[in-house]
Amino acid sequence: MEKKPRIIKQPTRIQVFWRKTVPYQFIILPLAFYFTFFFLPALQSFYLGLFNYDGYSPMKTFVGLDNFRKIIFEDRLFTRAITNNIYWTIGSLVLPLTIGLLLATLFNTKGLFGRGFFRTAIFMPYVLSMIVVAMLWSEIYNPQNGIINRLIEIVTGNASHIAFLGDTHTALISVLLAATWSAVGFYMVIFYAGLQTIPEELYECASLEGANGIQSFFYITLPMLKEVLTVMIVITVIGSFKVFDIIYTMTHGGPLNATEVTATRMIAEAFSYSRFGYAAAYSTLIFLIIAVFSAIYLWLNRRQVGE
Amino acid sequence: MTAIAQPTKLISHERRGVQALIFSLKRNPWLVLVYAVLIGYTVISIYPILWMLFMSLKTNPEVHTNLFGLPQSWVWSHYVHVLTTTRVPRYIFNSAWISMVTVIGVLLLSLPMGFAFGQLKFKGSYLLFMLLLAGIMIPGQTTILPLFLQMKRFNLLDSPLAMIIPYIAAGLPFATFLLRGFFRSLPSELADAAVVDGASTFQVFWHVMMPLTRPAISTLVIFYFMWTWNEFLWAMLVMNREIFKTITVGIYTSYQNQYMFDWPLMSTGLVIVTAPVIVIYLIFQKQFIEGLTAGALKG
Numbered sequence: 001m002e003k004k005p006r007i008i009k010q011p012t013r014i015q016v017f018w019r020k021t022v023p024y025q026f027i028i029l030p031l032a033f034y035f036t037f038f039f040l041p042a043l044q045s046f047y048l049g050l051f052n053y054d055g056y057s058p059m060k061t062f063v064g065l066d067n068f069r070k071i072i073f074e075d076r077l078f079t080r081a082i083t084n085n086i087y088w089t090i091g092s093l094v095l096p097l098t099i100g101l102l103l104a105t106l107f108n109t110k111g112l113f114g115r116g117f118f119r120t121a122i123f124m125p126y127v128l129s130m131i132v133v134a135m136l137w138s139e140i141y142n143p144q145n146g147i148i149n150r151l152i153e154i155v156t157g158n159a160s161h162i163a164f165l166g167d168t169h170t171a172l173i174s175v176l177l178a179a180t181w182s183a184v185g186f187y188m189v190i191f192y193a194g195l196q197t198i199p200e201e202l203y204e205c206a207s208l209e210g211a212n213g214i215q216s217f218f219y220i221t222l223p224m225l226k227e228v229l230t231v232m233i234v235i236t237v238i239g240s241f242k243v244f245d246i247i248y249t250m251t252h253g254g255p256l257n258a259t260e261v262t263a264t265r266m267i268a269e270a271f272s273y274s275r276f277g278y279a280a281a282y283s284t285l286i287f288l289i290i291a292v293f294s295a296i297y298l299w300l301n302r303r304q305v306g307e
Numbered sequence: 308m309t310a311i312a313q314p315t316k317l318i319s320h321e322r323r324g325v326q327a328l329i330f331s332l333k334r335n336p337w338l339v340l341v342y343a344v345l346i347g348y349t350v351i352s353i354y355p356i357l358w359m360l361f362m363s364l365k366t367n368p369e370v371h372t373n374l375f376g377l378p379q380s381w382v383w384s385h386y387v388h389v390l391t392t393t394r395v396p397r398y399i400f401n402s403a404w405i406s407m408v409t410v411i412g413v414l415l416l417s418l419p420m421g422f423a424f425g426q427l428k429f430k431g432s433y434l435l436f437m438l439l440l441a442g443i444m445i446p447g448q449t450t451i452l453p454l455f456l457q458m459k460r461f462n463l464l465d466s467p468l469a470m471i472i473p474y475i476a477a478g479l480p481f482a483t484f485l486l487r488g489f490f491r492s493l494p495s496e497l498a499d500a501a502v503v504d505g506a507s508t509f510q511v512f513w514h515v516m517m518p519l520t521r522p523a524i525s526t527l528v529i530f531y532f533m534w535t536w537n538e539f540l541w542a543m544l545v546m547n548r549e550i551f552k553t554i555t556v557g558i559y560t561s562y563q564n565q566y567m568f569d570w571p572l573m574s575t576g577l578v579i580v581t582a583p584v585i586v587i588y589l590i591f592q593k594q595f596i597e598g599l600t601a602g603a604l605k606g
Contacts, residue, residue, distance in 0.1 A: 023427040026420065029416070030420045033479075034442065037457075038445070038450060040453075041453035103345070106341045106345055107345065109341050112341065113331070121353050127584050127585065128581055130537065131555045139359075140358075184352070189596050213337065238446075263448055266448060287448075
């Protein structure tokens with residue numbers, strides 16, 4: 001690109017320098033912006049976790065790894081939160097991922113009409129803001145007049161006032177169901193994209209050999225979908241350790257900390273109790289957990305990234 | 308074309324509507340079950356959204372007598388109330404312009420990077436790109452606290468910039484990744500030809516390459532607009548001034564305070580938050596889903 005033989009005058013040093021650094025001129029400002037407002041804060045978070053700091057006063061006390069020790073060994077709510085994150089992960093693998101995969105498989109059936117309609121409809125909840133999902137489902141779960149309690153009344157004939165979100169036993173699963181409702185369409189669309197890459201001849205061949213639909217699902221669809229499936233599983237696990245919006249708006253971590261997850265704990269520590277250092281240590285721990293899964297993800301994806 | 312070679316296909320192709328449906332069901336009776344499941348799940352997906360819409364058009368007493376169905380008489384007064392006496396129009400305006408500025412910012416910064424990483428060769432490009440890509444892996448929670456302190460130090464809290472700047476920064480890794488892939492797929496002969504004609508690298512980028520990335524740009528526009536519009540956590544933390552609140556935070560706080568038990572009014576607010584997103588989704592469905600698929604399977 002630097003070939004310009006027609007230049008008669010010898011270019012000045014500045015001109016040479018300018019021309020040599022053209023690629024860097026394209027990236028220097030955006031990269032500086034990115035490092036200042038994204039990468040650097042992420043690194044600072046580790047550093048902040050080593051201090052006792054309330055976020056307001058100029059006082060910062062260095063405490064080393066004490067915050068981490070307290071969180072891991074003394075903070076009961078951390079144990080609760082991590083347990084809930086794990087429940088949430090399992091729940092997300094069982095519910096939205098599986099339902100999405102099943103729907104995508106059905107969706108891929110030959111000779112199906114109205115694909116466009118089904119996709120539009122089933123994907124729609126995913127575009128809703130989590131706030132809307134949370135508030136809408138709080139109404140649906142309402143003990144006095146919610147849809148679900150009314151449906152139970154209609155079916156059983158008895159008045160039903162179950163406080164789905166107010167009971168420590170049902171709160172987490174209820175929030176998870178609301179999240180499932182919003183996420184299924186996403187999984188379905190991605191799995192459907194994966195299914196379309198499977199050559200149809202495989203299925204034709206299998207049916208000639210006498211395989212039924214269920215057999216071809218387990219012996220063709222699942223193995224061929226392995227890559228997409230692993231990536232989606234990792235995405236689900238990472239997402240489950242990040243979950244915040246829907247829990248915060250539906251239950252605020254309650255009742256009695258029954259739905260507390262690491263993210264809600266972290267926000268509460270920082271902004272309700274003004275323990276920024278402690279909260280930063282929380283976020284470092286979340287990061288480390290996610291980093292492990294991200295590394296798996298990168299490794300699985302290495303072909304696309306490394307090419 | 309195939310009609311001549313395979314006359315049977317022509318016949319099945321010409322069946323339309325109900326006739327074609329019956330034909331396909333006769334060939335594969337299992338399809339009945341497939342339709343049943345898909346229709347069943349469609350109802351589960353759509354009904355709560357419709358319910359929310361119906362609820363916003365009901366009168367307050369009707370909530371108890373007619374919980375499930377269509378409103379008996381369509382009452383629009385909640386919309387009038389929300390749009391004239393509350394701050395909701397202001398919230399919508401804030402969300403709209405903040406989302407737009409974010410989208411423009413993401414594009415302005417990620418396009419040159421995508422071009423440089425995708426088309427130009429230079430020392431350290433791989434390392435820098437990997438550093439940028441690491442951003443996709445960093446969870447938002449990790450940056451929140453230091454970023455909050457940073458915004459406070461710059462005295463930006465309660466200003467829209469405290470939202471826009473981090474939104475743009477957080478959007479850069481994925482946008483650059485997507486654009487880089489797109490720029491790479493463009494033939495470098497294009498650039499060479501333009502250079503022979505005397506174009507500078509910047510002109511190649513702006514006049515030759517950029518117009519060709521339009522599909523990727525439209526995907527990013529829709530994706531980031533919706534993402535910013537729906538963002539909640541960060542907007543809630545940094546913005547306490549009513550006049551700059553975005554719609555998600557505004558609806559959440561005001562309904563938490565006042566309208567918790569007024570379902571029609573609350574639903575009206577939710578419909579107002581949701582309507583623009585649904586309209587954009589229905590129009591640009593293809594680009595949106597493409598963006599998501601690329602994000603999940605390639606990012």
